[in-house]
Amino acid sequence: MSDTRPPEPDVAAWTDAYFNRSKGIVRKFGDVAVTYAIFMRRPVLSAPRLMIDWLEAMAAARGISVGIDLRYPEGKWVGAGEPIVYLTGPFEHLVDLETLFLQKLGAACVAAYNADVMCTELPKVAFLGFDARHCAGTDMAEMMAYAASVGSSRARRKVGAVGFVGNATTATAHYFGQDRGLGTMPHAIIGYAGSTLRAAEMFHEAYPDEELTVLVDYFGREVTDSLEVCRAFEALAADGRLSVRLDTPGSRYMEGLDPSIAYAVLDRNAPESIRGYRSEAELRHLIGPGVSAAAIWMMRERLDEAGFGEVRIVASSGFGPAKCRVMAIAHAPVDAIGTGSFLPEDWQETYATADIVEYDGEARVKIGREFLLRK
Secondary structure (H helix, E strand, O other): HHHHHHOHHHHHHHHHHHHHHHHHHHHHOOEEEEEEEEEEOOOOOOOHHHHHHHHHHHHHOOOOOOOEEEEOOOOOOOOOOOOEEEEEEHHHHHHHHHHHHHHHHHHHHHHHHHHHHOOOOOOOOEEEEEHHHHOHHHHHHHHHHHHHHHHHHHHHHEEEEEEEEEEHHHHHHHHHHHOOOOOOOOOHHHHOOHHHHHHHHHHHHOHHHEEEEEOOOOOOOOOHHHHHHHHHHHHHHHOOOOOEEEEOOOOOOOOOOHHHHHHHHHHHHHHHOOOOOOOOOHHHHHOOOOOOOOHHHHHHHHHHHHOOOOEEEEEEEEHHHHHHHHHOOOOOOOEEEEEOOOOOOHHHHHHHEEEEEOOOOOOOOOOOOHHHOOO
């Protein structure tokens, strides 16, 4: 758990040198009680738990008391420049923690915001967090799992969304009420097996009690291979325990699709999605290559025509807030989405900032940051 990483003996090695210098100055000339205001420069969701847990662990290790005035509880929307939390404590013991407590806040708040947008746009869809392999180490992987759970919880409260139901790793599954990571097979198992059907058979033989989700894009025969797997596992299909996962790369169209057919598919199922003006990015998500709304609708049509109406569709590949918004416009019949794209795209937007706004109870802050003063 991140509440002890880094531990107290390692803090000095991981913090900015000028904060360590500041600690030495304050120790030499006398400590004062200070209050930090922590804020971000863009709207976010408050996701402070990992930061607060770590601060409380550090306070206990140092034998000090830190006052935590949380102005925006977990899951609340925060405007740009609004202090999320005020921290009060001895300057000597807080100054060298700033680098590390800021690291534990900013990215989590942005990722939580993105996760909330995605779940709110598609409230009937279950989301799975596939972000771990895109994270820069285990600390970030935990932070992102936590953030997805915060955004998901907000979407549940707001619109009754299904939200995130699990993620890929057991270490962070508890954030989603699970005791283990979820997932069936990567593309490598399809290549290993030599066919999509044989990969499905191998998985089922190895894990007979598990639900089966089969990747169907490896050989570029999404429809053909999906139907072959459905026929081979008719009992699982009828029981709703079989899913096909679309992960078609953006370099090609799903089997049987091209631009004109994609338009026709949407015209049959969601005509309003292609009637008005759409940006180039929206059109790509609607009728372009890869896992488009048209691809999902076409897969649903083919499964239903073959009598496999209970087979579910899982989609992955680039499902961030913008793509989810387009899927909502097209009423795409997707049952679950595997995503890592709630991760912040612009890392500059994740920078949390702290300024001291009180010294021994006297309000004082650098010119231009008066908006941070405690009201």
